[in-house]
Amino acid sequence: MYQPCLATEIIPSATPDEESDWRWQFSNRIKGLSALSKLLRLTPSETGLYRDLISEYRYAVTPYYLSLIDWSDPNDPIRRQCIPDPREITFSLPGSEKDPLAEQIHMPVPGLIHRYPDRVLAMVTNTCATYCRHCNRKRTWKNPEAGNTRDALGHMVDYVASNSHIREVIVSGGDPLTMNPGLLDEFLGSMEAIPHVEVLRIGTRIPVVLPMRITDDLCQMLARHRPLWVNTHFNHPREITPESTKACERLLKVGIPVSNQTVLLKGINDSPEVMRALFCGLEKIMVRPYYLFHCDAVKGTDHFRTDIRKGIEIMERLWGEIGGLCIPNFVVDLPTGGGKAPMMPSYLLNIDRDEAVFRTYEGKIVRYSCPGGADTPP
Ligand code: SF4
Known part of the structure; x- marks a missing residue:
């Protein structure tokens, strides 16, 4: 059982059974200015800035994910992923846009992105258990939290049915595991x-931010x-906890392979x-x-962006230090x-x-005939 959150002022007390119930976790998500003000001990002058910030980019955090924060560290990596940061509205780099991947113009029916010939991505809801500050779909957060209607989902199904070259459907959002x-x-x-x-x-972040949602019933379905x-x-x-491990194990046990996408x-x-530890x-x-x-x-996330060369440098170290099974593909999604x-x-x-010349990860030169x-x- 995870340690109860230190922010006792804003989270109602709960029994261990309630804390391990995803419904309790979801309905007691921390959101709104007053909770943020208590969490961050905002001064009156800071309150206005945060009001503007969360009216532009909403926030909600599950008590579970909030409990992983080390509040003694202002740069705690869990905190930075879920607690709003004024730089979301005050800092921007040249070229950043609300929708740089041009998803909106690749939607033949609302919510269905068709960018590659053989696959589509269905945004089935715009609700998430916890809103990641680095999310590349922040543009959708202005709309109230809601799943798509049966009718809207039906239009997506009809489109896929009438396009025979589509062989893969990616169900995304928002987080599809928040929907009915x-x-x-x-x-x-x-x-x-x-x-x-x-x-x-x-595509889901539920195992990380609301792992108790991965119930046996859901896995069976x-x-x-x-x-x-x-x-x-x-x-x-630090997101790999006993709870998130158990959530992944449950999926694996019913034969569902689990893979991971990380954002640098x-x-x-x-x-x-x-990265090595992760x-x-x-x-x-x-x-x-x-x-x-x-x-x-993406506008609102520029303070998270590194130099592309940073990712290549990390990949180079990883190839020298750990096995290939642990190494993901590093990719840039092009504008x-x-x-x-x-x-x-x-x-x-x-x-x-006659010859190829390689350098090894240690910088040695190796010739290959x-x-x-x-x-x-010959
Ligand atoms: S869509 Fe994914 S990345 Fe964006 S806030 Fe939701 S869980 Fe996080």
Whole structure:
């Protein structure tokens, strides 16, 4: 059982059973100016700034995720991911936009993004258990929290059914595991019934921010839809707790593979040591590190953006220090819907007909004969 949050003034007391109940956690999320004011001990002059901030970018945090914060550290990595920061409205870098990936213009029906020929992404709700300050869909937060209606979901199903080259449906949001499980079951079933849909994927941060939501019932429902993959979103090794481990284990036990997408965040995980601990920790709980994303140029998140070279430097250290199973692909999602560009340190220095010259991760030069293999003329 996690330690109760120190912010006792704002969270109602609860029994251990209530604390481990996702409904209690969800309905007691910390949100609103008054709670923030107590949490941060805001002065009257700071209160106005935070009022503007949360009216632009809402916040809500589960008591569980809040309990992971070390309040003695103003730069605590959990705190920085969930507590609003004035830089969201006061700091911006050239080129950042509300929707740099041009998702809105790639929506043939509302909420359904079709950017790549063989797959679509369905935004089934705009509700999340905890609002990540680095979220690349902050533009949707102005709308009230709500899941899509059965009708709206039906239009997405119709579009996919009439496009035979779509083989994969990514169910995203918001967080799809916050929606009504009956409706989610229905939606997954309708997509699965389309003959050309081969794979379903769910993108969710629930195992990290509301792990008690991954109940046996929910797992049984998800396990009825196959093949289904779950992609979750751990950004820091401190998020790997007994509770989040158990949530992932439950999914794995019913045969659902769990992989992870991390976002490279300045001051949170932008060091080889933190990334090494995160990815090795994920490997230990059998969650496969899949992508490391460079932080997108999204308005309201610029203070999290690092130099792209920082990610390459981290990847270079990781390749030298840990096994390939722990190493995700580092990618930059290109603006204007240009797709993902994989980024790797380069180890090939030169190649010609007879020889390829490599450098090792330790900087040694290694020569490799006959790089053309059996295609090389004798
Ligand atoms: S859970 Fe996902 S969609 Fe929700 S705020 Fe976090 S990153 Fe954004």
